[in-house]
Amino acid sequence: MRKTNDSVDVGQDKIASVIKKELNEIVTYYDEKIALHGESPLGVDWNGSESQLLRFEQLSKLMSGQTAFSIADLGCGYGALNTYLKENFKGVKYYGYDISSNMLNSARKLHGDPATAKFIESSALLENVDFTVASGIFNVRQTNSSAKWREHIITTLDNINQYSKKGFAFNCLTTFSDAPKMKAHLYYANPCFFFEYCKNNYSRNVALLHDYELYEFTIIVRK
Numbered sequence: 001m002r003k004t005n006d007s008v009d010v011g012q013d014k015i016a017s018v019i020k021k022e023l024n025e026i027v028t029y030y031d032e033k034i035a036l037h038g039e040s041p042l043g044v045d046w047n048g049s050e051s052q053l054l055r056f057e058q059l060s061k062l063m064s065g066q067t068a069f070s071i072a073d074l075g076c077g078y079g080a081l082n083t084y085l086k087e088n089f090k091g092v093k094y095y096g097y098d099i100s101s102n103m104l105n106s107a108r109k110l111h112g113d114p115a116t117a118k119f120i121e122s123s124a125l126l127e128n129v130d131f132t133v134a135s136g137i138f139n140v141r142q143t144n145s146s147a148k149w150r151e152h153i154i155t156t157l158d159n160i161n162q163y164s165k166k167g168f169a170f171n172c173l174t175t176f177s178d179a180p181k182m183k184a185h186l187y188y189a190n191p192c193f194f195f196e197y198c199k200n201n202y203s204r205n206v207a208l209l210h211d212y213e214l215y216e217f218t219i220i221v222r223k
């Protein structure tokens, strides 16, 4: 299994800041979105609450039937997944990570209880959890090249794999999108490449979900 050394171990109560160089433009993009639209799906650049919820339903198949688990939400935005998890699972200890301080300010305001939810400014996981989900963090690449962005995704997945004891799930926009609708600042991933990468490097148990009505796919890795 592939491991990385670029993550930093910190104690449970420390707030760390780990943001990679290529993410500076992405921070500005999301800082502006939440400042403009507030704590709402539009504020995290989704079209609406229906698609945001559909993504949570796909990703949380990872934890189906589980109770009393810890979970990292890498790219948590204002923490909408925390609300979804509290409504659908029991005994959740939630760690929201994000690179945008505006997002984290909103998240801390909305989810005040540090006993069940903690928010951390970082692009890398910093402590072990049972599960990790990442929704929407690989979509906006701005001026980063495709090659650089794919390497960024792989480095991020390696970090997630290292810190997720039971499994993880993430989504990406798909190369199986209608060409006229594709945009230059977004990254469209080849689902077959990432399925194979996860099988070869992380676990024998990998699911590729590409059967829901969005131009994206979800990969679930179970250990």
Ligand SMILES: C[S@@+](CC[C@H](N)C(=O)[O-])C[C@H]1O[C@@H](n2cnc3c(N)ncnc32)[C@H](O)[C@@H]1O
Residues within 6 Å of the ligand: 023, 026, 027, 030, 031, 044, 045, 046, 052, 074, 075, 076, 077, 078, 079, 080, 081, 097, 098, 099, 100, 103, 122, 123, 124, 134, 135, 136, 137, 138, 156
């Ligand atoms: C499309 S929004 C989705 C927010 C949330 N996951 C949701 O579905 O409501 C993507 C979020 O990921 C954050 N983000 C992007 N790249 C990231 C990275 N590499 N590490 C941590 N956060 C990231 C952005 O700041 C933004 O808040």
